[in-house]
Amino acid sequence: MSAAISVSGRRVECAEDQSILEAFLRAGVWMPNSCNQGTCGTCKLQVLCGEVDHRDSPLETLTADERASGLALACQARPLVETEVALHGSEMGRTTHVLRDLTATVVGVEDIARDTRRILLGLEEPLAFSAGQYVELLVPGTAERRPYSLANTAEEDKVLELHVRRVPGGVASEWLFGPVAVGDRVEVCGPLGDFHVPDADDDEGEPMVLIGGGTGLAPLLGIARTALARHPDRTAVLYYGVRTEADLYDTDRLAELAERYRGFSFVTVLSRETRPGHRGGYAPDAFVEDIASARGWSGWLCGSPALVEAGVKAFKRRRMAPRLIHREKFEPATPRPALAEIYQEPPG
Ligand code: FES
Known part of the structure; x- marks a missing residue:
């Protein structure tokens, strides 16, 4: 069941099984974020009213005391009812690049160093992002997503450039250093992260x-x-x-x-x-x-x-x-x- 969520007067619908962070970013509403996997704590927010399910929020990132005081991790928590949240900082609620799902085509695979490859992903439509942000790649044949930083400038918005390092036994490495080939189709989600050049x-x-x-x-x-x-x-x-x-x-x-x-x-x-x-x-x-x-x-x-x-x-x-x-x-x-x-x- 979806539930509405708002911050600084901006209200968006949070679909079932969508995190608060994802709902805001997909609506183009900025919220601090980095790892998108519950480990960095960047997306910590205050629940002002309503109720959230913390899901997989790790205790090392969000302590029991923090939960009791109404804090939540935006990248993990789901609103259970209409919920209002707040974050510190004056930039809350500003507009940002819209988080999108895209299907990309592998247009380049190059060995550039030991156990390191450059992967080029062609897009049908340009992706708006700021230089330094990352995308998540859905590893074909699995339900696993892996983050990869973009080496592009914002003008280079039709072919995404990723640098990947082989991780022995890693699920993404199995594909990226194995059967990946030019012409393969792959699902990508982005842009994500606050590590980027200022405007x-x-x-x-x-x-x-x-x-x-x-x-x-x-x-x-x-x-x-x-x-x-x-x-x-x-x-x-x-x-x-x-x-x-x-x-x-x-x-x-x-x-x-x-x-x-x-x-x-x-x-x-x-x-x-x-x-x-x-x-x-x-x-x-x-x-x-x-x-x-x-x-x-x-x-x-x-x-x-x-x-x-x-x-x-x-x-x-x-x-x-x-x-x-x-x-x-x-x-x-x-x-x-x-x-x-x-x-x-x-x-x-
Ligand atoms: S804990 Fe890192 S973005 Fe949420």
Whole structure:
């Protein structure tokens, strides 16, 4: 049974078995969101009146005390009756890109690094999104959805570019590193996530630093290219961390960007081997070594939780304002391996 749900005076119908988050995003009403799987807590909201079913909300993300005080996770909770919710922040209820279901056609499959592929998905109609957001892909032959960041700028809206890393035994990897072929049809849902460039009017052209681990490079490519096209003279430094040289990809693309924009530079960082032309160690440490002060800079982090957490600490150490720190964690779909194992190896 559907039930109406409202926030800041905007009322939408929440279909049966639709989360509050999904109902709002499908109606083009913004709500903070990131993982869409109950792990990050970004979508926490206050139920003002009505009643919700918390469904699979994990206790680690939404404690019993929080439930008792009327909090809920928008990406998990379903309204049981007409419900009104509120979130902190003045942007609640603003218009956003509409969340849509699309059927895409695989138009490109390319091996770009060890256990890493670029998948291109052609769309019949363009998808409106902001650079840095992600889509969910329904793995063919299963009921499983997996999130993949877009490497596109918003203008590149007809062919979606995903970078995927093989996860041994992973349900999506079975397909993406197995039978996938050009011409295959696949269901995609998006855009999702709040990790994206600000609107052009809000982009002041401040210096930026981007740190990506593994396929965490994907959204940073879209973000950096968008930010540089808007402000060609801005300073932007990208730290790209992987384990070994064989894991690196798209360095030619980054070199082209550095050629085109004098303020852009990038640093490749290898954590497990020493090779000429690359730094050794971890990408956030390389940033701390290089940049004495990042006051007034914006920071963009994407990769494994450990990389993102280390990046936040590094940014704060270099005096970046917390409000200018943007992050996207690639949470494993399966139980977490040891942190050392996923330091720079986001699951694909
Ligand atoms: S917990 Fe809802 S978006 Fe992450």
